[in-house]
Amino acid sequence: MSRRAEALLALGGIAALVFTAWAAPWLRFVLTVALAKGLAVLGILLLLRAGQVSFGHAMFLALGAYTVAFAAPAVPETLVLLPAAALLAGGAGLLIGLFVVRYRDIFFGMLNLALSMVFYSVLEKFYAVTKGTDGIRMPNLSVAGVEPGSEAQGWIMFSLALGLALLCAVGVRAYLGSPMGQALAGIKTRETRLEFLGVPARRVLLFAYVLSAMMGGIAGALIAMTSRHVTPQLAYWTSSGELIFIGILGGAGSALGPFLGAVAFELVRVYAAAAVADAWQMILGGVLLAVILFAPGGLVGILSRRRRQA
Amino acid sequence: MGEWFTENGLLLGLAALDGLAYAALVFMVAVGLNLVFGVLRIVNVAHGSLFAIGAYTAASVGLLFAAWGLPPAAGFAALLLGTALVGGVLGPVIERGVLRRVYGQEEVLQLLVTFALFMILEDVQKLVWGVQPVSQDAPMKVLGTVEVPFGDDTIPFTVYQLFVLPGVALFTLLGLAWFLRRTLTGRVIVAVTTDKEAAMAMGIDAARVTLLTFTFGAALAALGGALASPTTSLVPGIGASTIVLSFAVVATAGLGQIEGAALTSLLIGLGRSAAVYFEPELEVVVPYLIMVAVLLVRPQGLFGVVEARRV
Numbered sequence: 001m002s003r004r005a006e007a008l009l010a011l012g013g014i015a016a017l018v019f020t021a022w023a024a025p026w027l028r029f030v031l032t033v034a035l036a037k038g039l040a041v042l043g044i045l046l047l048l049r050a051g052q053v054s055f056g057h058a059m060f061l062a063l064g065a066y067t068v069a070f071a072a073p074a075v076p077e078t079l080v081l082l083p084a085a086a087l088l089a090g091g092a093g094l095l096i097g098l099f100v101v102r103y104r105d106i107f108f109g110m111l112n113l114a115l116s117m118v119f120y121s122v123l124e125k126f127y128a129v130t131k132g133t134d135g136i137r138m139p140n141l142s143v144a145g146v147e148p149g150s151e152a153q154g155w156i157m158f159s160l161a162l163g164l165a166l167l168c169a170v171g172v173r174a175y176l177g178s179p180m181g182q183a184l185a186g187i188k189t190r191e192t193r194l195e196f197l198g199v200p201a202r203r204v205l206l207f208a209y210v211l212s213a214m215m216g217g218i219a220g221a222l223i224a225m226t227s228r229h230v231t232p233q234l235a236y237w238t239s240s241g242e243l244i245f246i247g248i249l250g251g252a253g254s255a256l257g258p259f260l261g262a263v264a265f266e267l268v269r270v271y272a273a274a275a276v277a278d279a280w281q282m283i284l285g286g287v288l289l290a291v292i293l294f295a296p297g298g299l300v301g302i303l304s305r306r307r308r309q310a
Numbered sequence: 311m312g313e314w315f316t317e318n319g320l321l322l323g324l325a326a327l328d329g330l331a332y333a334a335l336v337f338m339v340a341v342g343l344n345l346v347f348g349v350l351r352i353v354n355v356a357h358g359s360l361f362a363i364g365a366y367t368a369a370s371v372g373l374l375f376a377a378w379g380l381p382p383a384a385g386f387a388a389l390l391l392g393t394a395l396v397g398g399v400l401g402p403v404i405e406r407g408v409l410r411r412v413y414g415q416e417e418v419l420q421l422l423v424t425f426a427l428f429m430i431l432e433d434v435q436k437l438v439w440g441v442q443p444v445s446q447d448a449p450m451k452v453l454g455t456v457e458v459p460f461g462d463d464t465i466p467f468t469v470y471q472l473f474v475l476p477g478v479a480l481f482t483l484l485g486l487a488w489f490l491r492r493t494l495t496g497r498v499i500v501a502v503t504t505d506k507e508a509a510m511a512m513g514i515d516a517a518r519v520t521l522l523t524f525t526f527g528a529a530l531a532a533l534g535g536a537l538a539s540p541t542t543s544l545v546p547g548i549g550a551s552t553i554v555l556s557f558a559v560v561a562t563a564g565l566g567q568i569e570g571a572a573l574t575s576l577l578i579g580l581g582r583s584a585a586v587y588f589e590p591e592l593e594v595v596v597p598y599l600i601m602v603a604v605l606l607v608r609p610q611g612l613f614g615v616v617e618a619r620r621v
Contacts, residue, residue, distance in 0.1 A: 114598035121594035285429030
C-alpha cells in the first residue's frame with residue numbers, strides 16, 4: 001500500500017471511529033476496547049515480522065491491567081497509571097525476553113504460552129491477593145487531577161486509546177523502516193546471514209519483544225480503565241490466540257492492520273453474541289477460517305487489492 | 311524427613327497413583343499431537359477439542375447403552391465406539407477439508423487455522439452437549455477398587471485408574487513404537503517426518519500418509535478423552551486445558567520422541583498430582599515450571615535432537 005493510501009485510510013478510519021462513537025454511544029466502549037487490543041496486536045505484529053508467533057502475549061496485557069487494578073486505590077490517576085503499566089510490562093518483557101529470544105518457532109511460541117499460563121494460574125489461584133476468577137473492580141480514576149463524570153470519562157478513554165494507537169502505529173511504522181526493523185525481517189528469512197553481517201539477531205529480537213510487551217501493557221491498562229474490571233481470563237491462552245487472530249484478520253502487512261482487525265473483530269463479536277448467544281465463538285472461528293483460506297492478506301490486503309484494481 | 315514421611319506417606323502414595331493415571335491420559339493426547347506435528351509440521355491447537363469431543367461422545371454412547379439396558383460392562387464398548395466415531399469422522403474431515411488447503415503457507419496461518427477449528431469445535435461441543443456437567447462412570451464402577459498395599463497401610467484405588475489407564479497407555483506406547491519401526495506403513499510415516507521431499511522422491515504418497523497420520527492422531531486424542539470420561543464429569547473448557555498441558559509435554563520432551571513423550575508425561579503427571587495433594591495453588595503451574603526448567607538447560611527438549619541450522 002502506498003504511503004498516501006495508508007495515510008488516507010488512517011484518516012478515514014479515525015473519522016469513521018469518532019463519528020461512530022459519537023452517533024452510537026454504546027459502541028464507544030466497544031471501540032475503545034478494540035483500539036486497546038489493536039495496540040497489543042501491533043506489538044505481536046513486530047514479532048510476526050521476525051517470523052515468531054508469541055502464543056502467550058496476553059500475559060503482558062493482563063500484567064498491564066492488573067498493575068492498574070492494584071495501584072488504582074493508592075494512585076487513582078490515569079496519567080500516572082498508564083506509563084506505570086507500560087514500564088512494568090516493558091520490564092517484565094525484558095526479563096522474559098532475555099530467556100525466550102534464545103528460542104525459535106514452536107519453542108518460542110510454546111515458552112510464551114507456558115509463561116502466560118503460569119501467570120494466569122497465579123492470578124487465578126492466589127485468591128487472597130488477586131480475588132481469583134471474581135477479578136478486581138476498579139475505583140473511579142482522575143485525569144490530570146480532575147475526576148470526570150462517566151460520560152466525559154468514556155470520551156477521555158476513547159481519545160486516549162485513539163491517540164496512543166495513532167502514536168504507536170506511526171512509531172512502529174518508523175521502527176520497521178529503520179535498519180533495526182529491517183533486521184527483524186531478516187530473522188525470518190535467514191537468521192544465519194544476519195549473524196554473518198555482524199547483526200546480533202537475539203538483541204534485535206529482544207528489542208522488538210520489549211517494545212511489544214510495553215504495547216501489551218498499555219493495552220491492558222486501557223482495557224482495565226475502560227471496563228473497570230480485570231479478571232485472570234485476560235491472561236488465558238485463548239486471549240493470546242485472539243490477539244494473533246486479530247493480527248491476521250487485519251493483515252500483518254501494515255501498521256493499520258491491527259486496528260482494522262481489532263475493530264472488525266470486536267464488532268463481529270458483539271453482534272454475533274447478540275444474535276446467537278451460544279455460537280459467537282463458532283462465528284468468529286468461521287470468519288477466521290474464511291480470512292485465512294480466501295484472503296491471507298487480511299482486511300488491509302483486501303482494501304489495497306481493491307485500490308490496485310481500480 | 312522421617313517424621314514428615316510417616317505423616318504424609320499415605321498422601322504421597324495416593325499422589326503417585328493419581329499421577330500415574332493422569333500421566334497415562336496426558337500421554338495419549340501428547341503422543342498424538344507429537345505424531346501429527348512430525349508429519350504435518352502444524353501445531354494442532356484443535357487437538358484438545360478432539361480429546362473433549364471424544365470424551366463427550368464416549369459418555370453419550372455409554373449413557374445410550376445404559377438406557378437400552380445393556381450391562382455396565384458395555385461401557386467399554388462405548389469408549390471404543392466413541393473413539394472410532396470421533397477419530398474416523400472428524401479426523402479426515404479436518405485434514406481433507408481444512409488443513410490440506412494451508413500446507414506450505416506461513417506457519418502462523420497454519421497455527422491459526424487450527425485455532426479457528428478449536429473455536430468452532432468448542433461451540434459445537436457446547437451446542438451438542440450443553441454446559442451442564444455430563445458424567446458416565448459405569449466403566450470405572452464395574453471394575454471396583456483394590457487395596458494397594460503401601461507400607462503398613464493400604465490405599466483403596468479404582469482398578470480402572472490403576473490398571474486400565476496405564477495399561478492402555480503402555481500398550482499404545484509399545485504398539486506405536488513397534489508400528490513406526492517395524493511395519494512398512496510406520497516406516498513410511500517416519501520417512502515423511504524426517505524428510506518429506508526425499509520421501510516423495512522415493513514414490514511415497516505424502517498426501518495419503520498425512521491423512522492417515524492425522525486421523526490416527528485424532529483417534530489417539532479421542533481415545534484419551536474417552537478413557538478420561540469415566541473418571542471425571544465433563545464440562546466445557548476441558549479441551550482448552552488439555553491442549554495447553556500436552557503442549558507442555560511435547561515441548562519438554564522434544565519433538566518427534568515417543569518414548570520421550572511417555573517419560574515426560576510421567577514426570578509432569580506425577581509433578582502435577584504431587585502439587586494437587588501438597589500445594590493445590592500450584593496445580594496448574596507445575597507442568598509449565600517443569601517445561602521452563604527443562605528448556606533452560608536443554609533448549610531442544612529432554613530427548614530432542616538438535617537440528618542442523620539451515621543456511
